[in-house]
Amino acid sequence: MNAVTAGLPTKAAKIRALDKQGFKRADIARFLGIRYQHVRNTLVRPTAAHPNSATGASKQDAFAMHPDADAFTCISVDAEGRLVLPETFRRLMKIGDDGQLIARIDEDGELRLISPRAAIDKVRRMIAENSFGTGSPVDQLIAERRAEALRDEAEALQHAARS
Known part of the structure; x- marks a missing residue:
């Protein structure tokens, strides 16, 4: 992953490069130290709005x-x-x-x-580009925390079984 992202200036560029190489979104998020949702939003967002797009x-x-x-x-x-x-x-x-x-x-x-009119369009674009997808951000946070708790519990059980 380091070789793929070497020299890329932004996280978005790194995310896209790693995705192109076939890495899973969760692995990309862990590697870059960011949330899975950030990776997902970057990959599903229209690329025409980005300087690194094909245009x-x-x-x-x-x-x-x-x-x-x-x-x-x-x-x-x-x-x-x-x-x-x-x-x-x-x-x-x-x-x-x-x-x-x-x-x-x-x-x-x-x-x-x-x-x-242009100011309103600009605000709408900013909101769309920073959208957190469908659903409530609070519900997403709760789901993430529950998943983390389950992972921590599983790790604790594995550690206890080894001891």
């Missing part, structure tokens, strides 16, 4: 790679501070008829603009 692009790169979008476009600011965004940008940013944008300044002074 080599993440959803965040979709805007930059869009055929209508220029990598850089100069936008003028008039004396009253108004910007005029090209139609292509307005369409790709999902700016509605109201023209509303959410703006913030990053630590490095970069202005970030996002439409409310």
